[in-house]
Amino acid sequence: MTYLAKPKLHHPSLPKNKLGFTRRDYEGKVSTLCAGCGHDSISAALIEAFFELAVEPHKVAKLSGIGCSSKTPDYFLGQSHGFNTVHGRMPSVLTGANLANRDLIYLGVSGDGDSASIGIGQFAHVMRRGVNMTYILENNGVYGLTKGQFSATADKGSKAKKGATNKDTAIDTVGLALLMGATFVARSFSGDKRQLTPLIKAGIAHQGAAFIDVISPCVAFNNHAGSTKSYDYVREHNEAVNRLDFWPSREAIGADYAEGDVIEVPAGAEGSIIRLRKLAADYDPTDKVNAVSHIARAAEKGEVLTGLLYVSPDSEDLHAHLNTYPAPFNKLGEKDLCPGSAMLDKINAGLR
Amino acid sequence: MTTTTIKRLEALNDFVVKFANVNGSGSASANELFAKAFLRMGIPVSPRNIFPSNIQGLPTWYEVRVTEKGHLGRRGGVDLMVAMNPQTWAQDVKEIEPGGYLFYDNTKPLPPSKFRDDINVIGMPLTEITNATYTDSRERQLFKNIIYVGALAGMLGMEPEVIAELIGEQYKGKEKLLKPNLNALQLGLNYARQNLKDAMGLKVKRAYNVGDKIFIEGNAAAALGCVYGGATVCAWYPITPSSSLAEAFQFYCSKMRVDKETGKNKFAIIQAEDELASIGIVVGAGWNGARAFTSTSGPGISLMSEFIGLAYFAEIPAVIIDVQRGGPSTGMPTRTQQSDVVKAAYLSHGDTKHVLLFPHDPNECFHFAAEALDLAERLQTPVFLMTDLDIGMNQRLTDPFKWDDSRRYDRGKLMTAEMLDAGKEFGRYKDFDGDGIPYRTLPATHPSKGAYFTRGTSKNPYATYSEAGADYQYNMQRLQKKFETAKTLVPQPVLTPAKHPARFGVIYYGSTSPSMHEALEALSEQNIHVNALRVRGFPFGDELFDFVASHSKVFVVEQNRDAQLKTLLVNDAGINPANLISILHYDGTPITARFIQKEIAEIVAALNVRPINIKKDKAA
Secondary structure, three states: OOOOOOOOOOOOOOOOOOOOOOOHHEOOOOOOOOOHHHHHHHHHHHHHHHEEEEEHHHHHHEOOOOOHHHHHHEOOOOOEEEEEEEOOHHHHHHHHHHHHOOEEEEEEEEHHHHHHHHHHHHHHHHHHHHOOOEEEEEEOOOOOOOOOOOOOOOOOOEOOOOOEEEOOOOOOOHHHHHHHOOEEEEEOOOOOHHHHHHHHHHHHOOOOEEEEEEEOOOOOOOEEEEEOOHHHHHHHHHOOOEEEEEOOOOOOOOOOOOOOEEEEEEEOOOOEEEEEOOOOOOOOOOHHHHHHHHHHHHHOOOEEEEEEEEEEOOOOOOHHHHOOOOOOOOOOOHHHHHHHHHHHHHHHOOOO | OOOOOOOOOOOOOOOEEEEEOOOOOOOHHHHHHHHHHHHHHOOOEEEEEEEOOOOOOEEEEEHHHHHHOOOOOOOEEEEEEEEEEEEEEHHHHHEEEEEEEEEEOOOOOOOHHHHOOOOEEEEEEHHHHHHOOOHHHHHHHHHHHHHHHHHHHHHOOOOHHHHHHHHHOOOOOOHHHHHHHHHHHHHHHHHHHHHHHOOOOOOOOOOOOOOEEEEHHHHHHHHHHHHHHHEEEEEEOOOOOOHHHHHHHHHHHHHHHHHHOOOEEEEEEEEEOOOHHHHHHHHHHHHHOOEEEEOOOHHHHHHHHHHHHHHHHHHHOEEEEEEEEOOOOOOEEOOOOOOOOHHOOOOOOOOOOOEEOOOOOHHHHHHHHHHHHHHHHHHHHHHEEEEEHHOOOEEEOOOOOOOOOOOOOOOOEEEOOOHOOOOOOOOOOOOOOOOOOOOOOOOOOOOOOOOOOOOOEEOOOOEEOOOHHHHHHHHHHHHHHHHHHHHHHHHOOEEOOOOOOOEEEEEHHHHHHHHHHHHHHHHHHOOOEEEEEEEEOOOOHHHHHHHHHHHOEEEEEEEEOHHHHHHHHOOOOOOHHHEEEEEEEOOOOOOEEEOOOOOOOHHHHHOOOOOOOHHHHHHH
């Protein structure tokens, strides 16, 4: 949405990752969102995560729905193809794109209106299918672009800027994703980049449906007293179950790790490791049933439960379910796809 | 019942048999066996399922037209009714042509009031025979069907060896089922030979009119076309009458698209949660360079509306196969119509228009499906294959499929990394070639060039968001130009000239085709000569304008209430509606030759014009 071009000149001493890219190579256009918007912090965490993972920027496909959150893919990874689809339907488009070329990294960016209201059906089904993606829900409990209506994730009793109280039950997207079969489920806060960045990295490495709900306050319409999605509320009620570090390989793990309440989970196919420092003593993120009840209890208490809430150590993705060929479909030609005239003659003969 | 005063229809290789059954009674495979036996005797047939939206218990019919001349449309009328459903008895008896035949199970005698005095009644104690022969109730039901096929074969003079051969093929490797089926067939044959010797005036005799034609449903043919056309992604949601298309794609892919070395699939089929997700998956795959399609029917088309607008405006290839059924709303899910034409042509909000293809038989379903995949990529837009239940769900005799092995998929204007490195300018929505079609890059084409943000909002030629009026208009006019280009790429109409100079023309499309041709022959015998143009694609090309201009009146024959193709002719092609006369059939049954003939003859009579004087015309 911007007409401003960023300067292309880089400072020569900007740090580079192992592919030689600087953080600037992962940036996009200048954001047109409101100053202080939580979504811009998420974009910054995404840039950081991709930089640290040393992903080739063009090997990422960014897909989004409609809304403030869905505009953000224009503001990071400018060398990647992006697709701003239709409201609530990003999951199906991402599924199709993923089927066409399994070699890319798929990032889905959505909001609470997009995913929990109009798109709740597609949200549920993309998790069920185990599409290999990282699905980021930028959750502010409010419709920003249409100026302040409650969304379906607004908590019961939360107050709108103009004073109305929300009477409807909130949809808890992490609980929903978990029940629908997502194999990586996390919640974070846009104001906590230290927690969010490694979660994104782990989500990208995860083979299967990775879902990260990020509470992302709307400074224009939902950051007032009485809102449960304001910066102040989330800071006061943030209950992190664990702190996560993501390591590209076992060898890379730093030696300065204090042993103790640490859980290791393999992440993805290439030997990466997730190390979790337990903050809640009884929390085992590989135990799905326990995760479901923990999330429900926290919601009852009005806590914002964050961290890696669930990860399946042996996840499978849609391509595994469909037993698809290893080469991307969009690279297959006649030789691979067309059975030819001799076969057709046989088929004809069988139809007489 | 039979008395000497009743007229007896006599016909050789040219009659209509209708089976009235109860849904779920196993009659379908026996009836199909009956139909196929004629083909093996070299006599063309055209069978049609007339079935309810139900799994078990409701009435279902199967109509077999035996037609040595190869008239594959529905004729209208029934010469022999095989009445196996007491529920529909009265209606079934009523449908028989005077002098025609009623075949029924006379185990329990019926009062004379149940019959008509102008038809020939043939009774056979089917229940008595099956009860005496079989103990299991399911066997009694299933073999009753085969027994009546045997009896009909005996009466009509069909070659029993041919039916036995077909049964043999059906139960190949299942010897346990083969023998009792052959026995049941023989049982029926013997009964007819002994008891119904001269009951039937309809006869068949081996002919040589089937040639190398094949017998297949349009849905299976379209699915095969998608396999040959290189579709790798199919997303669908179950809906009658299109479900068998996706299932056939699954079947053919499992036979021909599994990599021999790895055992891995070179296809992905998703049964989506609804039609919105189906088309979303297709759009996502098309955006990322895989050939993708969905198959659906009217209600699905309505649901896909928003995504189709996105694909049109963001210029993403997609193939939508619409197997049309009776609308509006849930309408008549198991009946046929051509009533999605206008909807598909202008689907979605804003100024949108789409490319439509109209196949008229399974052969064109195959070829147009493959063609649609090419066109969608060439034009970077949704392409609709507009078939219907009549073509899609009935086995039809059709020309064998052909494939030229030197044919290459037309991937359209794809900008490659090499082109970008060579300095070729990339403007995703810019018209470089003057045909309105821009170049596109696929995701991950190049590390630093050619990436863009696809969106449904307005943009400038370089894919940057823009609400500037000039940018918007440039884009809309370019899309219009692209649509003009499409005129030259869609399948061109097929002209069938009358044998004599003709004042009148007729435009028709899709499943109307076989009945139309039969009607034209009959009209010609009445000295009514009509030139015929079969439309095969939208947007319409110049040939259509010439056709309309060269006739005083042009009939437009369609299977919908609102004259939808005529609407396109008037609205999109700007043809004067005063020159067009609609002939509309929309009761859900396939249009018949008799209906078309009658309608045209009546209108011509009312117009009171004499045929063009042939001699005078030649002199001029």
